Amino acid sequence: MQLILESLFNGVAIGSVLLVAALGLAIVFGLMGVINLAHGELMMLGAYSTYITQLIFKQVSFLKPFYDSYVIVAIGIAFLVSGTVGILLERTVIRRLYGSPLETLLATWGVSLILQQFVRSVPLAYGSGLVISLFFGLFAPLFISDELLQGAKGKLIRASTWGVSALLGVATGGVLSSLVSKLSRASARNVDVTAPSWMRGGIDFVGITFPKTRLLIILITLISVLVVIFFLDKTAWGMRIRAVTQNRPMSDCLGISTETVDIITFGIGSGLAGVAGVAVSLLGSVGPNVGGNYIVGCFMVVVLGGVGNLLGTILASFSIGIMTDLIGAGRLLTIWPEMPSPIYSTIDFFATTSMARVMIFALIVIFLQFRPTGMFPQKGRMVES
């Protein structure tokens, strides 16, 4: 019983990292049919944001008393950072490629290469400065009244907001690199995020120790899922997003600005990748390649869960998580030691983390033989779906 409970907990913990990472991917894929291969790198940016936030809280004197709560601040910052980069990506690259998903896939791969090399060869302080200037440059026009943005004067105002944000970015970069010496040099080495003291150790419950970091990750995932469900189901923009997901040309005809919907969706999807990055940074060290370890798992979740249904995404990530733990950690063998020997030896052969992936992929391909469009396919009468 204890074993089953422990296995279930581990599975849910693995699954919730997958879920929060795949959530953004699934929303964007459902809406635009676009697979974002840079999703892993957006997670990586989120993880680096956590690292930078932690260092700032450690070094800056007036933030020191609040050091323990940096993780919560980091979640917000990671969301904004990845969201900003995601929106920039949408506006500059993906926008041009709607209707050709395979080309989008290649272009986003190019973006992911650039992002990886970017964190390797640009000092993190100036990298965050760049993100800050992008952030203000992209969002400042939203807070200026439309009248001011019209005509030739409007162009000048737009240009000047970009100028001001660029200055702001350079200033932040300079201040950061002088305050926190670790951020002033470019480095390709992996960095470590140390969890604050209240997150270390575990909680004992019915004889099992639940690590607090894992519990926190499950909590983060739970909150993200709830917020996303609330946003999609209860808000006006959520309704528009659902409408565009179901029928883009029709929504366009009914006066929904599909362009804005795309930006918002992509921003949220990328922001969720950032949140996933915070979770990932708590589990292991952070490096330029950290996203690549999770991205294929996320794709499998999307394929298995089907498009346009959050329930599918949730179920798929938890079942993959639980399967990974059952097979990979060899827990199935401990739970059921007297299973017939041919099955026993087969499962024993697959009882490592990497071999478990082999088995899970095989299982997914078998599953797709029966349900080619995933657990909860979108209903429709189109030939191409």
Add this chain to the structure above:
Amino acid sequence: MSIFSTKKSWINLTIWVLIIAFIIAAPSLLPVFRLNLLGRYLSLAIVALGVDLIWGFTGMLSLGQGIFFALGGYCAAMFLQLNTAGEFPNGIPEFFGLYGVEKLPFFWEPFKSSIFTLISIWLLPAIIAGLLGYLVFRNRIKGVYFSILTQAALLVFFNFFNGQQKLINGTNGLKTDVTQLFGQMVGSEIMQRWFFWISAILVILAWFFARWIVRDRFGNVLIGIRDDEARVRFTGYNPVIFKTIIFSIAGGLAGISGALYTVQSGIVSPQFMTVPFSIEMVIWVAVGGRGTLLGAILGAVLINYAKSLVSEALPASWMFIQGGLFILVVTALPEGVLGWIRKDGLKKLLFLIGINKKLETYPSLEVNEQGEVKS
């Protein structure tokens, strides 16, 4: 009617003579290091041809060609290892000793035969590609779903080969450059020269083969699948069969390519199955020109050459350049360089720089900037 009757045939003949002359003369023109690199890139051109067949002509973007590439490489490497194994204890390759394996794993046995190896280099990847493809295509899984599944399959194979030390030496891979073939070291200069020639000849043969496929009725169906699969199905063709066959052909080409690459680079390892390498294969085709066979070959050779030159000069910048290439080629040059040239791209460029004047087809209808018709 002789084939040399037109002017174009004479140009073609001259080009072929030049190419063959270059291939024969290359070993004496290029230093050994460069020759070896060129040979490797020529072998990569074969896998690029396969990618072009499935992506450029059939519209399926596979991100998992590395599987078949590596399988071909492993077949060749296993044969070479066994060929030299007589000197080692137990008569099996040296690395087995490290893991305490005393008996040759069963699937190594057939690779003692050179004929079996020569066949399996292309047949084994082709069969696996065919099986994998059939299972996927049967369910009408296509588009991005197909790409993701191939990528996941790639990762699965990577994990499998990476983790099995006792079967195929895991992460370390199999070395070929210190093995012997015909009494010569595979890594020696003379063998490398032969491998260069073999690669060059096989590229040409593979090109003819691919051209024969796409110019036939079979090729028309492939292009039909790319442009509108549903319509092909409604016309009575079964796309599954065509897709499976072409995917398995591409797998076979990848296997040949992998074997040639392995003997020239001296090692085969699970690194051939990493995700970036397989996506790179796609970008060679994309830059060269998807849907043009020559473009795939030129793309593979030239981009790899550029990669080695840039990496020698500025190691950090290649990732930026490569990333930029991906973005540039899909946004600005979707047809690739060769496709762009064939579509009068050069004329447009000349026009942009102002060398050629724009032709006015209907001068009386030309409209000026204010929207008035010029008189």
